[in-house]
Amino acid sequence: MTLSELLHNPINFFWNALRTRGVRLVVYAIIVAAIFPSSRFILLVAVILALGSIWWREYRFNRNSKVIYLLAFIAFLLIGYVVTFVNVKNVDELRFGMSPWGDGIYQVTDGTYIGEGQGYRGPIKVEVQVKDHRIIGIKTLDYPDLISVLDNQIKIFKQQLLARGRLFAPGQPEMLRGATETLTGYVNAIQDALSKGIPAFPHYDWFSRTFLSLFIGQAPNRVTLNALAILFAVFMVFEYAFQSMLIPGTGRSINCYNCASCVGVCPVKEVEGVQIPMGLVLLTRLGNYERVMELSKYCVGCGRCAAKCPIGNSGPLVISAAFQAVREKRRSTSTQNKRDTA
Amino acid sequence: MEFLGYITLAIFLGLMLLTLFGYIRTPVQTVLVLSTILCLVVGGLFRFSAYGWNSVALMPNEFLGGIILHPITALLTGLFLAGGLKASGGFEALKAILGYLRRSPIGLVGTLVILINLPVISSLPCGRILAAALLPLLFTFGFEGGLGILTKSQLIVLIGAFTRNSMGSCGPSPIGGVGQIAEGFLGSFFPTASDGILRAPQAFALMLGTAVVALFLKFISQKLYPNDVALREAPAGFATQSGGAEVLIKAPIQGFIALAIFVISLLIAIFQPLGKMPVQSVLVAGALLMIVVCRIRLNDLLEGIILLPVTAMAAGFLAAGALAATGGFVALASILNSLVSIKALGVAGMLAIFVQFQTILPLSCARILTAALVPTLYLFGPAQFNFLSWSQLAIVMAAYIINATTSCGPSPLGGGGMMGEGTMRAETGFIKGAYTFASMAVMAPMAAIFMKFLNLSVFQPSDPGFARNIYMIGAFALVIAGVNVTFIFLGSKVFNPNISRNFVVQLLGFLFSGGFGGGILAFALFEMDATKICQGVLGGVIAAALIGLMVPKTLSKRLTATLSGPTL
Amino acid sequence: MLLWIIFAFVGILSGLIIAWALEMTSPKELFQGALGGLIAGLLMSAMLPH
Numbered sequence: 001m002t003l004s005e006l007l008h009n010p011i012n013f014f015w016n017a018l019r020t021r022g023v024r025l026v027v028y029a030i031i032v033a034a035i036f037p038s039s040r041f042i043l044l045v046a047v048i049l050a051l052g053s054i055w056w057r058e059y060r061f062n063r064n065s066k067v068i069y070l071l072a073f074i075a076f077l078l079i080g081y082v083v084t085f086v087n088v089k090n091v092d093e094l095r096f097g098m099s100p101w102g103d104g105i106y107q108v109t110d111g112t113y114i115g116e117g118q119g120y121r122g123p124i125k126v127e128v129q130v131k132d133h134r135i136i137g138i139k140t141l142d143y144p145d146l147i148s149v150l151d152n153q154i155k156i157f158k159q160q161l162l163a164r165g166r167l168f169a170p171g172q173p174e175m176l177r178g179a180t181e182t183l184t185g186y187v188n189a190i191q192d193a194l195s196k197g198i199p200a201f202p203h204y205d206w207f208s209r210t211f212l213s214l215f216i217g218q219a220p221n222r223v224t225l226n227a228l229a230i231l232f233a234v235f236m237v238f239e240y241a242f243q244s245m246l247i248p249g250t251g252r253s254i255n256c257y258n259c260a261s262c263v264g265v266c267p268v269k270e271v272e273g274v275q276i277p278m279g280l281v282l283l284t285r286l287g288n289y290e291r292v293m294e295l296s297k298y299c300v301g302c303g304r305c306a307a308k309c310p311i312g313n314s315g316p317l318v319i320s321a322a323f324q325a326v327r328e329k330r331r332s333t334s335t336q337n338k339r340d341t342a
Numbered sequence: 343m344e345f346l347g348y349i350t351l352a353i354f355l356g357l358m359l360l361t362l363f364g365y366i367r368t369p370v371q372t373v374l375v376l377s378t379i380l381c382l383v384v385g386g387l388f389r390f391s392a393y394g395w396n397s398v399a400l401m402p403n404e405f406l407g408g409i410i411l412h413p414i415t416a417l418l419t420g421l422f423l424a425g426g427l428k429a430s431g432g433f434e435a436l437k438a439i440l441g442y443l444r445r446s447p448i449g450l451v452g453t454l455v456i457l458i459n460l461p462v463i464s465s466l467p468c469g470r471i472l473a474a475a476l477l478p479l480l481f482t483f484g485f486e487g488g489l490g491i492l493t494k495s496q497l498i499v500l501i502g503a504f505t506r507n508s509m510g511s512c513g514p515s516p517i518g519g520v521g522q523i524a525e526g527f528l529g530s531f532f533p534t535a536s537d538g539i540l541r542a543p544q545a546f547a548l549m550l551g552t553a554v555v556a557l558f559l560k561f562i563s564q565k566l567y568p569n570d571v572a573l574r575e576a577p578a579g580f581a582t583q584s585g586g587a588e589v590l591i592k593a594p595i596q597g598f599i600a601l602a603i604f605v606i607s608l609l610i611a612i613f614q615p616l617g618k619m620p621v622q623s624v625l626v627a628g629a630l631l632m633i634v635v636c637r638i639r640l641n642d643l644l645e646g647i648i649l650l651p652v653t654a655m656a657a658g659f660l661a662a663g664a665l666a667a668t669g670g671f672v673a674l675a676s677i678l679n680s681l682v683s684i685k686a687l688g689v690a691g692m693l694a695i696f697v698q699f700q701t702i703l704p705l706s707c708a709r710i711l712t713a714a715l716v717p718t719l720y721l722f723g724p725a726q727f728n729f730l731s732w733s734q735l736a737i738v739m740a741a742y743i744i745n746a747t748t749s750c751g752p753s754p755l756g757g758g759g760m761m762g763e764g765t766m767r768a769e770t771g772f773i774k775g776a777y778t779f780a781s782m783a784v785m786a787p788m789a790a791i792f793m794k795f796l797n798l799s800v801f802q803p804s805d806p807g808f809a810r811n812i813y814m815i816g817a818f819a820l821v822i823a824g825v826n827v828t829f830i831f832l833g834s835k836v837f838n839p840n841i842s843r844n845f846v847v848q849l850l851g852f853l854f855s856g857g858f859g860g861g862i863l864a865f866a867l868f869e870m871d872a873t874k875i876c877q878g879v880l881g882g883v884i885a886a887a888l889i890g891l892m893v894p895k896t897l898s899k900r901l902t903a904t905l906s907g908p909t910l
Numbered sequence: 911m912l913l914w915i916i917f918a919f920v921g922i923l924s925g926l927i928i929a930w931a932l933e934m935t936s937p938k939e940l941f942q943g944a945l946g947g948l949i950a951g952l953l954m955s956a957m958l959p960h
Contacts, residue, residue, distance in 0.1 A: 025640075050640075225623060226619070226622070226623045229419070229620070229625075229626040229627070230411075230415045230620070230622050232626055233415050233418035233419045233422065233622060233626065236418070236422070236640075236643065236644060237418050237647060237652060239644070240647050240649070241649065254649060255369045255372075256649070256650075257369075257650045257706055257756030257757075257760075258470045258474065258648045258650060258761075259470075259706075259756040259758065259760040259761055259764070260474065260477070260760065260761040260764045261756070261760040261761070261764045261770065262764070263764050263765075264763060264764025264765065264768075265764075270478065275474075275478075282645070285649075286641065286645055288641075308770075309756075310706075310755050310756040310760075311367075311368075311369050311756065312367070447942075447945075448942050448945050448946050448949070449938075449939070449942040450934075450942075451929050451932065451934045451940075451942040451943040451946060452925070452942040452943060452945050452946025452947075452949070453946060454928070454932065454946070455924070455925045455928050455929065455947050455950060456946045456949055456950045456953075458928060458950075459921075459924070459947075459950035459951075459954065460950075462954055463950060463953045463954050463957065465957055492932075493933075495933065496932050496933055499928075499931045499932055500932065503928060503931070514958075537959045538958065538959040541958055541959065542913065542958045542959075545917075545954050545957075545958060546916070546917065546920055549917075549920050549921060549947075549950070549951065549954065550923065550924055552924065552928070553923070553924040553925075553927035553928050553931070554927070556927065556931035556932070557927055557930070557931045559931070560931040560932075560933075608957075609957075612957060612959070792916075796912060796913070796916065812912050812915055812916045812919075815916055816916065816919055819919070819920055819923060820923070823923060
């Protein structure tokens with residue numbers, strides 16, 4: 001797959017990309033990162049480490065220069081991190097003097113403001129009304145934490161806020177799972193709303209906001225790690241099964257029961273540490289068609305395995321499918337090379 | 343709506359039976375998914391006509407509610423770990439350790455005994471993993487494999503017993519084992535059920551059952567099917583290598599490291615010394631550590647995946663969800679309830695049959711039917727029908743689960759026993775009698791007794807009614823083993839070249855042992871209630887008849903790859 | 911403790927039966943079989959919740 005193929009034949013390019021395991025793994029990582037902000041940093045590190053080790057090995061053996069692109073990307077990340085860090089530090093220092101907490105309410109102009117904070121289960125949105133430098137009304141617009149925390153924790157805090165007319169730190173809630181996070185999220189939402197009423201309240205610049213959102217997301221915690229472990233397992237199995245659906249003729253390999261009854265009747269049984277023909281079926285399922293081609297010379301084509309297999313798989317069947325897959329890949333590489341040379 | 347339940351149950355059972363008897367030549371998971379879709383369509387139509395669209399809209403939630411993700415993901419991550427172990431030479435390290443053991447005071451016999459029981463010790467989530475790794479090693483002990491240490495008969499016993507232990511080892515596994523499906527249900531009453539309430543009964547029963555399988559293969563199977571194993575004996579004058587110069591198996595250091603990582607991951611997952619954490623996280627961490635330390639690739643983890651148990655469990659849960667959403671379980675429970683009303687059978691007799699259900703209908707993976715039928719068993723307890731108390735339900739679950747776990751061995755639909763048959767060059771069906779006999783006559787009753795007299799006292803220590811009585815367990819183990827060993831031994835003396843007569847003798851043995859096992863199950867549940875024990879005996883006889891009649895009289899000569907024997 | 915004992919017992923029993931099935935019935939072989947079964951039983955018990 002090259003950029004020239006993308007330009008000349010984009011459908012073929014994307015189809016070949018889809019049929020490449022590495023590309024699919026990166027797509028899974030992107031999907032997970034998009035859905036779970038707290039996983040972005042971990043996935044970024046994992047992808048960099050994985051690509052780094054693979055491309056470094058390729059560089060050492062083939063002088064393949066892909067690793068340079070990765071190094072450039074890492075350099076971009078480092079520069080971006082430094083720029084973001086400096087910006088965030090400066091803005092936080094400026095904000096310190098313009099905080100809407102406590103007496104800072106006097107900086108907030110009259111009006112109604114909407115703010116957002118991260119609760120235990122999702123974003124909490126509030127609408128805050130300010131008049132004469134007092135908080136006179138708070139309306140909860142979006143509150144996903146209803147299930148995990150008692151309402152009256154928020155209700156009590158809201159009553160106290162309205163009584164005092166200004167933002168202050170709440171007391172430690174009772175020991176309910178997620179209650180502290182919910183309350184903190186609620187407070188952050190109010191702070192966010194009030195800060196919008198302060199003229200010239202400093203915000204992070206667009207680069208820092210984008211960088212933080214894309215590459216850092218939220219702070220990972222134990223739940224993130226557990227969820228990632230399960231998603232990893234699910235995606236890997238999906239990936240394993242999906243491979244067989246992409247190459248015509250190899251779909252049968254998905255049904256292999258690993259019962260090895262075909263090995264029992266095969267006159268060859270085992271070569272180079274691989275059980276024949278079950279090993280060929282499993283290699284096909286994995287997508288290692290070149291290895292199947294290497295081992296295919298040992299299959300005598302008697303077809304006993306087909307009759308013995310409870311679902312009719314056979315060595316000759318998967319060999320022919322792997323042969324087709326390898327031939328198609330070689331043909332497409334050769335066409336691409338000719339085009340590039342021309 | 344009740345009628346709907348019977349229809350969907352008929353669809354489900356009908357498709358299963360057609361697949362089992364070979365009329366549908368499609369992988370069983372595919373059939374299950376089709377059955378699910380059909381049940382949902384029929385259910386949707388019924389609901390729409392009876393209650394309108396709103397009722398149909400509720401169906402997806404009811405259907406998906408049947409899927410329990412934990413055992414599926416635990417199984418997946420367990421398979422990754424096994425794949426990493428294989429790729430890094432961990433199984434070679436295991437073979438090297440076994441080689442050391444052979445040269446130790448426990449000798450060849452002791453090593454073989456440990457080897458045969460290794461699958462249950464290692465607690466992998468699918469018996470095929472270790473079987474695939476170690477069956478080639480076992481084969482080398484025979485003449486064709488090179489070492490020539492064991493005769494053909496001994497090799498048959500070794501391979502058959504090892505495969506039996508393998509194809510039951512997934513039950514007590516704490517990383518996605520079959521038992522975890524039922525432990526979830528028992529968690530309604532026993533707060534620590536998910537710690538492994540069903541593990542010890544299964545492991546105990548498997549140990550004893552494996553030994554009985556070995557004996558059955560030695561004394562019965564080889565007499566019933568004398569020409570159906572294509573292994574060759576060593577020719578006269580072949581110098582056996584029992585003393586000596588065998589090739590030492592060398593394992594890379596990464597293999598030993600990987601083995602250590604595997605064991606540590608397993609121990610952390612079981613005993614949770616670092617605090618409560620999901621099993622899946624521990625296993626994935628172990629697999630990733632293997633990638634880094636043992637320098638294997640992600641592809642190697644993928645190679646460890648055996649799709650069958652994963653898809654079997656998923657398909658089973660889908661079918662269970664469809665049955666739950668359409669009232670199929672209630673219909674099944676009603677049918678079983680009507681069996682209870684037959685005086686000769688009663689609750690004890692019905693349970694004696696139900697417990698053996700998956701041995702009567704063995705599919706390629708226990709999870710398929712277990713996921714679908716354990717909810718029905720659960721309904722017999724205080725949750726619905728109240729035939730059984732919670733402790734009795736736990737006893738029945740233990741018997742049911744071990745029977746279910748070991749059902750994949752004798753399955754003709756690509757069951758794990760075919761791996762052993764393939765290795766010993768036997769015709770399909772050679773091991774069926776041995777495996778089903780041990781499950782029915784030894785493992786199920788033994789698991790029930792263990793649960794009753796020991797395990798319940800561990801998981802419900804506050805209840806003084808549970809007797810911690812290892813004398814009873816020991817006595818029952820001796821009696822059960824003794825009775826069945828006697829049947830095997832006596833039966834073997836009675837066999838002669840008449841195939842039909844041998845089949846009848848075997849069937850009688852099944853009936854006696856089945857009745858005995860049913861009686862023991864009834865005793866475990868209802869103690870010294872004579873009526874219930876008689877009902878249990880009758881139920882056991884009926885189940886044994888169904889099982890015994892499915893053991894083949896002769897084996898198919900289709901594609902016998904043999905270079906010896908009179909048939910060629 | 912009881913779990914260890916009962917698994918040791920069934921391990922020995924199982925080892926003896928397997929040794930008999932493997933036609934290794936000399937006293938030394940039966941002893942080795944029992945020892946192997948004992949080790950297997952104890953290992954199994956070690957992996958169980960106590």
